[in-house]
Amino acid sequence: MDAPEMVKVLEVKEETPSVSTIVLEKKVKAKYGQFFMLWIPDVGEKPYTFSRLDDNLEITVKRVGPFSEKMCSLKKGDLIGIRGPYGDGYFNLTGKDICIIAGGVGIAPLMPLIENQRESERERNFTVIFGANTKDELLFVDRIKKTDVELIITTDDGSAGEKCPCHEVLSRITKKRRFDQILCCGPEPMMKEILEIAIKEKIPCQLSLERYMKCGIGICGSCSLDPSGLLVCKDGPVFSAEKLINSEFGKYRRDASGSRAYLRYKAKCQNW
Ligand SMILES: Cc1cc2nc3c(=O)[nH]c(=O)nc-3n(C[C@H](O)[C@H](O)[C@H](O)COP(=O)(O)OP(=O)(O)OC[C@H]3O[C@@H](n4cnc5c(N)ncnc54)[C@H](O)[C@@H]3O)c2cc1C
Ligand code: FES
Numbered sequence: 001m002d003a004p005e006m007v008k009v010l011e012v013k014e015e016t017p018s019v020s021t022i023v024l025e026k027k028v029k030a031k032y033g034q035f036f037m038l039w040i041p042d043v044g045e046k047p048y049t050f051s052r053l054d055d056n057l058e059i060t061v062k063r064v065g066p067f068s069e070k071m072c073s074l075k076k077g078d079l080i081g082i083r084g085p086y087g088d089g090y091f092n093l094t095g096k097d098i099c100i101i102a103g104g105v106g107i108a109p110l111m112p113l114i115e116n117q118r119e120s121e122r123e124r125n126f127t128v129i130f131g132a133n134t135k136d137e138l139l140f141v142d143r144i145k146k147t148d149v150e151l152i153i154t155t156d157d158g159s160a161g162e163k164c165p166c167h168e169v170l171s172r173i174t175k176k177r178r179f180d181q182i183l184c185c186g187p188e189p190m191m192k193e194i195l196e197i198a199i200k201e202k203i204p205c206q207l208s209l210e211r212y213m214k215c216g217i218g219i220c221g222s223c224s225l226d227p228s229g230l231l232v233c234k235d236g237p238v239f240s241a242e243k244l245i246n247s248e249f250g251k252y253r254r255d256a257s258g259s260r261a262y263l264r265y266k267a268k269c270q271n272w
Contacts, residue, residue, distance in 0.1 A: 004081025009022055009077065016137050019072075021058050028053070033087065033090040033091040033208050034049070034086060036059070036084035039080065041081070045081070054115075060108040084216070089238040091110075091183050093181065094204065096125060098179065098180065098181050099129065099183070101183070103130075108185075109185055111144075126147075126150070127152065131155065131166040189263060195250070198241050205241040206241070207241065208238045211233075215233070217233060218231050222254065225248055
């Protein structure tokens with residue numbers, strides 16, 4: 001296993017009351033949806049995707065527990081360990097009309113892809129359906145509006161955009177329009193709804209999964225999916241819908257001890 005490289009924090013940007021972006025003094029090449037293992041000495045090591053790649057690496061973190069709290073309280077000049085990029089499963093674009101669906105901080109790994117819409121020789125049309133609990137939790141909306149994508153916003157409380165979950169918008173649109181592909185990242189119950197629509201409508205779909213990770217490189221088995229044994233760190237974190245049907249996806253995940261933790265949060269909640 002590679003030892004973490006210690007890199008300097010250049011800036012910490014507060015994006016919303018609960019989300020910050022950490023800018024690192026590091027330029028790196030990675031594929032959309034891959035991740036890095038970030039190490040804070042005496043705190044631990046956890047996986048994070050990147051929200052910007054074209055300049056210094058940016059990692060966008062939602063404060064939910066001890067490690068993410070510590071990440072968000074880093075200061076300019078602090079050092080943090082990084083190894084990666086990891087993951088043989090990443091967002092792989094095919095076709096012309098792409099629907100990108102994100103819930104809450106799930107927009108982070110999709111941002112580099114959205115902003116590089118025109119990088120390929122073949123121009124693509126992106127429709128972005130982005131949901132959050134409330135207006136204050138909508139991230140990167142200004143950045144998205146600077147691109148050419150069609151943006152549809154939804155919130156649970158109706159404080160911005162449509163008052164409904166993302167999957168209801170997808171369901172409505174797919175009755176009138178055909179997408180070549182769906183790319184999705186967000187809370188698992190929301191992604192499960194998206195997967196079911198994609199299967200029903202026969203639209204190729206890729207989803208980014210989160211599982212508890214220790215090694216990040218396929219050694220420890222802590223991120224394996226039942227019953228296939230696919231490893232989220234090695235075979236993912238992005239999987240095609242077919243690999244997730246009839247799996248633990250949308251039902252449970254393993255916690256740090258390896259015990260099953262059943263998903264109890266509501267399907268309509270778009271930001272956990
Ligand atoms: C491949 C991969 C990429 C990831 N990329 C990112 C990323 O770009 N940004 C990011 O913020 N996190 C990302 N995560 C999650 C991250 O690794 C941590 O699990 C997360 O920051 C919580 O760690 P913690 O120690 O602070 O809290 P924990 O003690 O691990 O969790 C505290 C509680 O919060 C819940 N929780 C976990 N994630 C969220 C969430 N997003 N919103 C609300 N509640 C949550 C947990 O289920 C638990 O109940 C990624 C995970 C994986 C596997
Ligand atoms: S985190 Fe160790 S095998 Fe995936």
